Amino acid sequence: MNVITLTRLELYEKIWSTPMTVLAKEFNLSDNGLRKICKKHNIPTPVMGHWQKIQYGKKTAVIKLPNKNLEEQIKINISQTKPSSExxxxxxxxxxxxxxxxxxxxxxxxxxxxxxxxxxxxxxxxxxxxxxxxxxxxxxxxxxxxxxxxxxxxxxxxxxxxxxxxxxxxxxxxxxxxxxxxxxxxxxxxxxxxxxxxxxxxxxxxxxxxxxxxxxxxxxxxxxxxxxxxxxxxxxxxxxxxxxxxxxxxxxxxxxxxxxxxxxxxxxxxxxxxTKRKELEKIELEKQLTKEDELNKFRQFYNDAHRWKNYSILKEYYDFINTQPDKSSQTEQWLEWALQKLDWYNPLTNSKEEFLDDVDKDTLQFKKKTWF
Structure with a gap:
């Protein structure tokens, strides 16, 4: 016959260090049976969700044992408890x-x-x-x-x-x-x-x-x-x-x-x-990266389309100026400058411009600089 003899403090420490379902099986008791023993001897038990919070690294309150110095013996006779089904x-x-x-x-x-x-x-x-x-x-x-x-x-x-x-x-x-x-x-x-x-x-x-x-x-x-x-x-x-x-x-x-x-x-x-959790996380991450890649491609497609529309307006204006019969030297210089900027802004050519390299062509705003 196996008899478990514990003090209130020992049982309290076990209750707060092992989930009730696991401890109950070791004592060959039901969860409810173990809770009744704790209630009888005024031993507080963890509230619902306590072990789930610990599992995910969250903080949870531990209820102190009342009358901690009370040396009360608690005996559990294994042979008289509910036997395991199998x-x-x-x-x-x-x-x-x-x-x-x-x-x-x-x-x-x-x-x-x-x-x-x-x-x-x-x-x-x-x-x-x-x-x-x-x-x-x-x-x-x-x-x-x-x-x-x-x-x-x-x-x-x-x-x-x-x-x-x-x-x-x-x-x-x-x-x-x-x-x-x-x-x-x-x-x-x-x-x-x-x-x-x-x-x-x-x-x-x-x-x-x-x-x-x-x-x-x-x-x-x-x-x-x-x-x-x-x-x-x-x-x-x-x-x-x-x-x-x-x-x-x-x-x-x-x-x-x-x-x-x-x-x-x-x-x-x-x-x-x-291992299974990490594999699922990897699959979800790859799926998310694929989604983000697709969205980024579409955004680029969307921005290029709008740039092309804006480029077409600019090109039309450039052609209009260029067809004027009486162009001054200043106008000729501007046309040369404007043609370079059109090539820089054209989404099909994307030519480089020394002084505009740090400009976002979609927003026409200077890119934010980082010092790292």
């Missing part, structure tokens, strides 16, 4: 591949033997930490930044390290890249698809008396371990009466491998969609 056949293939991989070890050792360097560093780090009664979760030991995330009571330290060692060694067999970042242990597969892995002890939320004569809520560890995994740490494998974490290693690996496969397929789909 299981992806790829999951069956992943399950078969994992179970038939003879290099994988599904049994957690009773003692830590030849631990992975990451586990050895974590073990040495934990040796210098003592349980603190004033920590966020009383009586627990918590690893710091730059270490695999572990929050357990002292009696569960050895067990947590053995589980972590088994998982890391299996991750290496599956060719995952393993990195310890500031926020904990990260496994990377395919093309930089990432998942966070952490171990914590399940806590019960209880009301206790204080020295100030009022009650406060505290988180009390109950001894059960949980392995949290996922891109956003969205699901957990928890100790139960029927099955301890040590007996769920195969199930954990199948889930992680299936999710990595889903991420990879999503990446491929997005690439195909992006």
């Amino acid at each position: 299981q992806d056949p790829k999951i069956d293939l992943v399950s078969e591949s994992i179970k038939n991989n003879k290099n994988l070890v599904f049994k957690v050792s009773d003692r830590l033997s030849r631990p992975d360097i990451i586990v050895l560093d974590t073990q040495n780090y934990i040796k210098g930490i003592k349980a603190d009664a004033y920590s966020r979760i009383k009586g627990t030991i918590e690893t710091g930044r730059g270490m695999p995330s572990i929050i357990v009571t002292p009696k569960n330290i050895a067990r947590s390290l053995r589980i972590l060692d088994n998982l890391i060694k299996n991750f290496r067999v599956l060719n995952y890249k393993i990195v310890v970042k500031q926020d904990g242990l990260t496994i990377i597969a395919n093309e930089d698809d990432e998942m966070k892995i952490s171990i914590r002890e399940i806590c019960n939320s209880v009301m206790v008396d204080t020295d100030f004569k009022w009650k406060t809520r505290e988180l009390i560890p109950n001894g059960k371990l949980a392995v949290k995994a996922g891109r956003f740490g969205t699901y957990e494998f928890v100790d139960s009466k029927k099955s301890l974490i040590e007996n769920q290693i195969a199930k954990i690996l199948i889930k992680i491998e299936s999710d990595f496969l889903a991420m990879h397929e999503m990446r491929i789909r997005r690439r195909l969609e992006e």
Whole structure:
């Protein structure tokens, strides 16, 4: 039985980092079911259109979490939620591949033997930490930044390290890249698809008396371990009466491998969609350029026609002056000048004129100059 246990803050962060439809599927819930849980625990949800705005790079408001410091535990029992209508056949293939991989070890050792360097560093780090009664979760030991995330009571330290060692060694067999970042242990597969892995002890939320004569809520560890995994740490494998974490290693690996496969397929789909989008944009751009080219040709045709009409009027006037019997020397000079300008203005000849090169023949205005 898989039980997801989250604080209000954790669920709030997931709600605002993952679309509701995607997160609901990870919890095996309907969208409405997840919204009801959020409403019950006073967790605000994104308004309609929030993720579309983010997709197109637009700004959108994020509603702050009321009573952020309220340490309320939220449990989601996967077995009691609405089951998926159909299981992806790829999951069956992943399950078969994992179970038939003879290099994988599904049994957690009773003692830590030849631990992975990451586990050895974590073990040495934990040796210098003592349980603190004033920590966020009383009586627990918590690893710091730059270490695999572990929050357990002292009696569960050895067990947590053995589980972590088994998982890391299996991750290496599956060719995952393993990195310890500031926020904990990260496994990377395919093309930089990432998942966070952490171990914590399940806590019960209880009301206790204080020295100030009022009650406060505290988180009390109950001894059960949980392995949290996922891109956003969205699901957990928890100790139960029927099955301890040590007996769920195969199930954990199948889930992680299936999710990595889903991420990879999503990446491929997005690439195909992006390629298709660019092809459509290219087609539209070429179509638009063709339209603009056609329009420019017609404009030139239109302008040439009007220039020809104006040219015909000018030529008619020129011929009239030229046919006058008593032309002065000044008139002869003008006729020579006018003939050059007619050749310059004629749309069929378009001869050049030194002093009129920067004039638009259609508007008879000087072209705008740029200094760049």
